[in-house]
Amino acid sequence: xxxxxxxxxxxxxxxxxxxxxxxxxxxxxxxxxxxxxxxxxxxxxxxxxxxxxxxxxxxxxxxxxxxxxxxxxxxxxxxxxxxxxxxxxxxxxxxxxxxxxxxxxxxxxxxxxxxxxxxxxxxxxxxxxxxxxxxxxxxxxxxxxxxxxxxxxxxxxxxxxxxxxxxxxxxxxxxxxxxxxxxxxxxxxxxxxxxxxxxxxxxxxxxxxxxxxxxxxxxxxxxxxxxxxxxxxxxxxxxxxxxxxxxxxxxxxxxxxxxxxxxxxxxxxxxxxxxxxxxxxxxxxxxxxxxxxxxxxxxxxxxxx
Amino acid sequence: xxxxxxxxxxxxxxxxxxxxxxxxxxxxxxxxxxxxxxxxxxxxxxxxxxxxxxxxxxxxxxxxxxxxxxxxxxxxxxxxxxxxxxxxxxxxxxxxxxxxxxxxxxxxxxxxxxxxxxxxxxxxxxxxxxxxxxxxxxxxxxxxxxxxxxxxxxxxxxxxxxxxxxxxxxxxxxxxxxxxxxxxx
Numbered sequence: 424x425x426x427x428x429x430x431x432x433x434x435x436x437x438x439x440x441x442x443x444x445x446x447x448x449x450x451x452x453x454x455x456x457x458x459x460x461x462x463x464x465x466x467x468x469x470x471x472x473x474x475x476x477x478x479x480x481x482x483x484x485x486x487x488x489x490x491x492x493x494x495x496x497x498x499x500x501x502x503x504x505x506x507x508x509x510x511x512x513x514x515x516x517x518x519x520x521x522x523x524x525x526x527x528x529x530x531x532x533x534x535x536x537x538x539x540x541x542x543x544x545x546x547x548x549x550x551x552x553x554x555x556x557x558x559x560x561x562x563x564x565x566x567x568x569x570x571x572x573x574x575x576x577x578x579x580x581x582x583x584x585x586x587x588x589x590x591x592x593x594x595x596x597x598x599x600x601x602x603x604x605x606x607x608x609x610x611x612x613x614x615x616x617x618x619x620x621x622x623x624x625x626x627x628x629x630x631x632x633x634x635x636x637x638x639x640x641x642x643x644x645x646x647x648x649x650x651x652x653x654x655x656x657x658x659x660x661x662x663x664x665x666x667x668x669x670x671x672x673x674x675x676x677x678x679x680x681x682x683x684x685x686x687x688x689x690x691x692x693x694x695x696x697x698x699x700x701x702x703x704x705x706x707x708x709x710x711x712x713x714x715x716x717x718x719x720x721x722x723x724x725x726x727x728x
Numbered sequence: 729x730x731x732x733x734x735x736x737x738x739x740x741x742x743x744x745x746x747x748x749x750x751x752x753x754x755x756x757x758x759x760x761x762x763x764x765x766x767x768x769x770x771x772x773x774x775x776x777x778x779x780x781x782x783x784x785x786x787x788x789x790x791x792x793x794x795x796x797x798x799x800x801x802x803x804x805x806x807x808x809x810x811x812x813x814x815x816x817x818x819x820x821x822x823x824x825x826x827x828x829x830x831x832x833x834x835x836x837x838x839x840x841x842x843x844x845x846x847x848x849x850x851x852x853x854x855x856x857x858x859x860x861x862x863x864x865x866x867x868x869x870x871x872x873x874x875x876x877x878x879x880x881x882x883x884x885x886x887x888x889x890x891x892x893x894x895x896x897x898x899x900x901x902x903x904x905x906x907x908x909x910x911x912x913x
Contacts, residue, residue, distance in 0.1 A: 424816065442818070449802065449819035458855045461805040718819075721805075725816040 446718035464493035487716035561594030575602035584643030609633035742907035750883030755787035776838030799824035806848035828857035838896035843877035
């Protein structure tokens with residue numbers, strides 16, 4: 424891996440994505456052992472710099488780094504005290520002065536990871552920047568799909584929900600299109616970014632049409648806390664039009680899997696019986712997240728040698 | 729050793745027959761030393777050692793009529809030079825699908841050189857379980873140890889200069905079975 428940072432999936436080649444998935448596969452074996460720890464990153468320091476609250480992603484990165492024997496520091500400046508740009512870089516330089524090898528950054532501004540990567544020598548891994556990208560989440564989604572024995576070429580994937588505010592969706596779109604999948608975006612027109620068809624996707628405002636014969640249903644979280652309710656009249660209406668029910672799952676391929684990046688809003692974007700059904704791989708995604716992040720930390724760890 | 733080498737800059741050390749005979753002898757030595765196949769297992773070090781472990785297991789099956797368990801070990805994560813490398817080596821999979829407790833595990837590798845790979849392999853094995861005993865079988869021992877490590881079973885002792893390269897080429901990789909020294913330059 425020739426890269427110092429993992430900021431976005433958009434510029435990665437198919438070979439690079441495949442290498443990351445293959446590497447994750449080796450770490451999946453490690454996470455299945457009785458002693459789930461290897462000495463690969465002994466003596467390295469990983470800093471989780473989270474400007475937005477996130478338990479799941481931070482814990483996943485923390486566990487991944489610890490299982491590689493790295494030292495981990497969690498740094499969570501309160502988001503109110505931070506006003507982008509300068510302050511972000513200053514914070515990061517302070518962390519760098521403590522000799523961090525890898526900085527894992529979560530930030531509410533798109534491009535924050537990119538800015539940071541230019542400003543510091545440490546490797547930077549983007550753990551979500553605004554509405555831009557969340558590359559490690561998409562990689563673990565891809566890994567979970569591949570784990571189910573599906574190949575990407577010709578795979579029909581429906582991404583359902585608020586695409587325009589979803590960094591998870593954006594990373595998945597870039598990667599899936601690159602890998603040759605047919606990507607359908609399903610949601611109300613108010614939640615579709617302008618010109619998203621140009622990325623090689625098809626847009627459906629009717630969920631039943633969008634789900635027909637798909638192999639993968641990727642639900643997005645309705646971020647009730649984030650963007651208010653300007654895009655739809657009521658949660659009930661949204662849920663009726665774009666909630667995933669067992670009847671709707673039946674429109675998809677009979678072996679289709681249901682994914683969700685979590686945390687799920689039960690009864691809003693996904694019905695409880697669907698979330699708990701056999702076709703749901705939501706908990707596999709969480710489990711695979713650690714192996715995928717171990718792989719990425721491993722691949723990035725050589726950059727500053 | 730009258731089979732011509734494939735390339736000009738390589739010197740043939742063992743040919744297909746030499747390798748086969750050495751492995752047969754090692755299989756017998758393993759059985760003799762351990763008094764049969766009871767609690768015996770082989771673990772090959774990726775990638776050459778894995779092929780050799782399978783060949784040894786086949787011979788042991790031929791002699792004793794028993795298929796002994798085989799594991800495959802990738803030592804990458806245990807290398808002592810990981811922190812120094814710019815490009816991390818490609819990871820392959822480790823698979824030891826049996827319980828090592830109370831087993832005599834024979835590590836198998838193609839070339840024994842500095843001993844660092846074997847150190848890494850032993851650490852890797854210990855993380856996977858607690859074998860009763862670890863032994864080491866190699867096709868070629870070329871000397872220049874940097875750690876106090878010694879093989880129990882050796883196909884061929886090969887005195888070399890430090891800068892020379894010893895390669896074990898095997899049919900499983902689409903080569904003609906042979907061991908060669910590559911001349912530098």
